[in-house]
Amino acid sequence: MSTMPAPRRRGRPPRNSAEPRQDTRALLVRTGVAVLTEKGYSSVGIDEILRLAQVPKGSFYHCFESREAFGHALIAAYADYFARKLDRWLLDAATPPLQRLRRFIADARQGMQRHGFARGCLVGNLGQEMGALPASFRAQLEAVFADWQARTAACLRAAQQAGEIGAGHDCAALAQFFWIGWEGAVLRAKLQRSAAPLDVYAQGFFQLLKSSIIKQ
Amino acid sequence: MSTMPAPRRRGRPPRNSAEPRQDTRALLVRTGVAVLTEKGYSSVGIDEILRLAQVPKGSFYHCFESREAFGHALIAAYADYFARKLDRWLLDAATPPLQRLRRFIADARQGMQRHGFARGCLVGNLGQEMGALPASFRAQLEAVFADWQARTAACLRAAQQAGEIGAGHDCAALAQFFWIGWEGAVLRAKLQRSAAPLDVYAQGFFQLLKSSIIKQ
DNA sequence: GAAAATATTGACCAATCGGTCCAATTAATA
DNA sequence: TATTAATTGGACCGATTGGTCAATATTTTC
Numbered sequence: 001m002s003t004m005p006a007p008r009r010r011g012r013p014p015r016n017s018a019e020p021r022q023d024t025r026a027l028l029v030r031t032g033v034a035v036l037t038e039k040g041y042s043s044v045g046i047d048e049i050l051r052l053a054q055v056p057k058g059s060f061y062h063c064f065e066s067r068e069a070f071g072h073a074l075i076a077a078y079a080d081y082f083a084r085k086l087d088r089w090l091l092d093a094a095t096p097p098l099q100r101l102r103r104f105i106a107d108a109r110q111g112m113q114r115h116g117f118a119r120g121c122l123v124g125n126l127g128q129e130m131g132a133l134p135a136s137f138r139a140q141l142e143a144v145f146a147d148w149q150a151r152t153a154a155c156l157r158a159a160q161q162a163g164e165i166g167a168g169h170d171c172a173a174l175a176q177f178f179w180i181g182w183e184g185a186v187l188r189a190k191l192q193r194s195a196a197p198l199d200v201y202a203q204g205f206f207q208l209l210k211s212s213i214i215k216q
Numbered sequence: 217m218s219t220m221p222a223p224r225r226r227g228r229p230p231r232n233s234a235e236p237r238q239d240t241r242a243l244l245v246r247t248g249v250a251v252l253t254e255k256g257y258s259s260v261g262i263d264e265i266l267r268l269a270q271v272p273k274g275s276f277y278h279c280f281e282s283r284e285a286f287g288h289a290l291i292a293a294y295a296d297y298f299a300r301k302l303d304r305w306l307l308d309a310a311t312p313p314l315q316r317l318r319r320f321i322a323d324a325r326q327g328m329q330r331h332g333f334a335r336g337c338l339v340g341n342l343g344q345e346m347g348a349l350p351a352s353f354r355a356q357l358e359a360v361f362a363d364w365q366a367r368t369a370a371c372l373r374a375a376q377q378a379g380e381i382g383a384g385h386d387c388a389a390l391a392q393f394f395w396i397g398w399e400g401a402v403l404r405a406k407l408q409r410s411a412a413p414l415d416v417y418a419q420g421f422f423q424l425l426k427s428s429i430i431k432q
Numbered sequence: 433g434a435a436a437a438t439a440t441t442g443a444c445c446a447a448t449c450g451g452t453c454c455a456a457t458t459a460a461t462a
Numbered sequence: 463t464a465t466t467a468a469t470t471g472g473a474c475c476g477a478t479t480g481g482t483c484a485a486t487a488t489t490t491t492c
Binding site: 433434435436437438439440441442443444445446447448449450451452453454455456457458459460461462 | 463464465466467468469470471472473474475476477478479480481482483484485486487488489490491492
């Protein structure tokens with residue numbers, strides 16, 4: 001988070017400057033994602049975001065209709081950021097498919113380490129909090145998982161075609177399994193402030209990939 | 217939750233009646249566990265518990281020093297309840313070890329279904345929220361996972377001795393893997409309001425157990 | 433230059449938060 | 463019966479919550 005000066009003038013913004021003053025909105029989203037990946041939704045008030053981003057309350061409610069709308073925007077921004085990250089690793093044609101997955105995991109691991117294992121996954125956090133969240137979040141969160149799983153399944157099918165994993169595997173089910181458990185691993189890594197849970201989980205998952213399955 | 221009448225008289229309680237008036241405390245713990253397994257810690261205020269349990273605030277602060285102390289009591293109660301549940305299944309000598317684990321999973325699955333997949337795991341919930349929780353919770357939550365994993369590892373070792381799983385497996389690591397991923401599965405089951413994530417995860421885990429491992 | 437459009441600002445609001453405090457009530461003790 | 467211990471009950475407190483709004487500042491359009 002670059003808490004740069006970003007003077008932010010009042011009054012109607014000049015039309016030329018890129019989008020119609022998306023600076024403030026983008027700053028709020030960046031700050032919000034950073035805070036919510038660490039603390040979740042329920043425990044973070046708007047004022048905390050505002051204080052960190054140095055944005056007054058009026059500006060917030062100019063950019064977002066409500067806290068709930070802000071939450072939706074954060075999920076969307078995070079999902080998009082993460083989908084691009086997944087593609088960067090999982091579509092790298094120069095690398096064997098299974099190795100791509102390993103590299104994504106290593107990248108995610110490094111990301112958590114960089115933040116001292118304080119930040120987890122925004123979607124996982126809100127998923128866990130679903131019982132206390134506005135109902136509108138549920139469909140959005142489910143869709144994000146479905147998207148990530150689809151991208152992962154495609155990579156696993158590539159691995160299958162490359163002969164890296166057995167033809168008997170159900171790649172969609174494997175991708176589902178991966179993301180179900182991976183979110184648990186991120187949870188534990190946060191709790192233990194350690195990469196060990198990520199490593200344990202990754203090792204087990206690749207072990208599972210090695211097993212050749214006949215019966216579904 | 218049996219919201220029985222339980223009139224709860226004021227004034228000094230009679231000494232004979234079991235423990236020195238543990239009714240109110242136990243009621244608060246029961247209510248708290250029920251609510252927090254669904255909504256987590258951060259989003260649940262004391263007043264909500266009090267309203268549900270029909271207990272006035274003065275009684276709460278007579279039983280617990282603070283909301284934080286209440287949280288610790290809830291974790292302890294839940295961990296104890298769950299450890300007994302684990303033992304009931306995993307130490308059942310009349311059943312093959314792997315079948316014991318399957319039965320525990322089936323029981324947990326049934327438990328979630330019974331509550332319409334609204335309630336998850338208290339320890340998982342608070343673990344996810346750790347970034348927003350008082351620091352004192354961390355060690356307690358870690359210890360609970362360590363305990364559950366130890367009980368599970370013992371069952372896996374029994375399976376190993378019975379020849380149900382390969383001798384090459386590291387049972388402690390497998391148990392760790394199981395609980396890391398299982399919490400993720402519970403999270404997803406809550407999000408999707410469906411048992412499917414539990415089933416997908418369980419199937420993958422038992423598939424992993426079937427694979428014989430040489431290299432650790 | 434006047435008017436309209438757009439964005440910023442922070443004081444303000446009702447509701448709720450965790451927590452305090454003490455009167456009221458009842459049982460045990462003397 | 464008087465005193466003390468234990469527990470209930472709920473009014474109250476300062477702080478914080480999500481959200482509103484009128485005032486202000488700036489640019490565009492006429």
